[in-house]
Amino acid sequence: MSDKFDYRELGLKCGLEIHQQLDSKQKLFCRCPTQIRNIEESNHEFFRYLRPTASEMGETDRAALEQSKLRRKYVYKAYDTTCLVENDDEPPTEVNREALDIALSITKLLKMVPVDQVHMMRKIVVDGSNTSGFQRTAFLAKDGYLDTSVGPVGVGVLCLEEEACQKIEDQGDSIIYSLDRLGIPLVEIGTDPDIISPQHAKETAQQIGMLLRSTGKVKRGLGTIRQDVNISIAKGARVELKGVQALDMIETMVEREVERQVNLLAMKDELLERGASVCDTIFDVTDIFKETQSKVIKKTIKKGKVYAVLLRGFDGYVGREVQPGRRLGTEFSDRAKTSGVGGIFHTDELPAYGVSEEEVQALRAEVGAEENDAVVMVADRQNRAWGAMESVIIRAKETLEGVPEETRRALPDGNNSYLRPLPGAARMYPETDVPQVNISPEYFDAVEIPELLTERAKRFESEFGLHRELAEKIAYSTYLPLFEEIMGMLGDNENVNATLVVRTLTGTLPELKRDGVEIDNLEDRHFIDICSFIAEGGVPKEAIDGLLRAMACEPGICAKDAAEKMGLGSIDVSDVEDMVEAIIKERQDFVKEKGMAAVGPLMGVVMAEVRGKVDGKIISEILKQKINQYLST
Helix, strand or coil, X not given: CCCCCCHHHHCCEEEEEEEEEECCCECCCCCCECCCCCHHHCCEEEEECCCCCCCCCCCCCHHHHHHCCCCCEEEEEECCCCCCCXXXXXXXXXXXXXXXXXXXXXXXXXXXXXXXXXXXXXXXCCCCCCCCCEEEEEEEEECEEEEECCEEEEEEEEEEEECCCEEEEECCCEEEEECCCCCCEEEEEEECCCECCHHHHHHHHHHHHHHHHHCCCECCCCCCEEEEEEEECCCCCCEEEXXXXXXXXXXXXXXXXXXXXXXXXXXXXXXXXXXXXXXCCCEECHHHHCCCCCHHHHHHHCCCEEEEEEEECXXXXXXXXXXXXXXXXXXXXXXXXXXXXXXXXXXXXXXXXCCCHHHHHHHHHHHCCCCCCEEEEEEECHHHHHHHHHHHHHHHHHHCCCCCCEEEEEXXXXXXXXXXXXXXXXXXXXXXXXXXXXXXXXXHHHCCCCCCHHHHHHHHHHHHCCCHHHHHHHHCCCCHHHHHHHHHXXXXXXXXXHHHHHHHHHHHHHHHHHCCCCHHHCCHHHHHHHHHHHHCCXXXXXXXXXXXXXXXHCCCCCHHHHHHHHCCCCCCHHHHHHHHHHHHHHCHHHHHHHHHHHHHXXXXXXXXXXXCCCCHHHHHHHHHHHHHHHHHC
């Protein structure tokens, strides 16, 4: 993508927070498996109401306060593997040492300095994602760095912490969570603000991802790794974008947030030049809409109120874009929604949504709006509507100050929306139920450093004669452990080589999936069985496609039995010779015209008849021999 801005001139500061689940057998503070379950498997549920607590210094975190504005019911789906620790009905056990060892190996890969003693902390989170109302986390290492194409990027923080629950459904007044993910160990890696462009952000994330996968001890798949991006420009403010799932979207996310901050700063200057201001009064304008034709307002006015606020000098600005498809009014709406309302109306977009021109004029007159003023209003239950207008007043005042510090949600299109205020130090306090762990020099030195995937790919090239593209493809594939197991088992075999195994795992399987084959039924044992059977000469390599299809349909069958059912490997060479002679005779004019160049096209004809029953090399040799004999006569 091309740079839309001069990021150096804007003073871009950007850092990443990478959250990666670790592939340990047990959870961080209990002995439950780290297995993701289907929600249909849940056999019981319970619920909680959560509220924020003050820190040891008597302060309450601002983000937790905002999250608690709505009194929501949090329902937790539990399983036969759910324990009392996950329910928050029993104290946690000691830290999972397997997870700690994995985290320490990552510490070494990032050239970080570990702490002498690991102490767990509680991080207040009252959005329901933890049954306890807090997340357990431990600072593990500092002062590392990562080499990139434009220089080193500092890695200042590595924490070991527990994963949160998985949100299943937001029902408004209640949220459904699944407990299977809660407590899975993960590392949080925070870089210094050394990233200088969107492209650099993506490269840095790719580098960290490569190091993490090099351990062979991190979970793979959707939701197992999340990138948060911290962004600011010189005259703006630090904004944390939460939940960037797709690596390819990081560039767009950074660019769009810079664009938002640039636009907000421009608006601030123009509004101040206009003499804009925000009135603190919240007006009750319910009577104006008693006969309205707006379905939204008519529906809520029976049991609620219509409130409005006056923004002096904001006319034309509430409807102005700050990001593609998102306006300043959208920012106001995001804030209003924290009180539970569905959205807001403003005069830059009215009349619309059933609101008439006469109602707009009456509204403006009621609040005393002049030509350059804007009015924002909301219709909902009284307490919700009032809270929404209070939030709009706060956000409108922030518009006159520039860019507010916020935690924002990454959206699929590359934009972002308000989530909550940036948390402060008040959200952290010590965890007294988990004993500390000493990290002695001897302990840290004994932690093994895994081979990097980049180095492993180079080794595959030299050791197995793989083409670079195939070597890199399998090194970064989820099938890497299976590939290494198969190659370690077969050694130097003339029937099964590394190229065949890689193409099967990274090429044939996707093709089968596109054909509708249930490849999820295939396990490692199926591939090992097929490769062993081919290595022993049971069937030619051309049988792989058919065997995989058969075993996906009938997972309990072995390769030998599948081959017998399909009649594979049952054609003698003499039968193939007779078949080739017949095909040459049928196409003798074609053979005379093409000569030996007819081998390729006729190869496809023969293979269609005998695929999976005879090795392609044998067929090729027979074709060459028979065509040569025909042309010589």
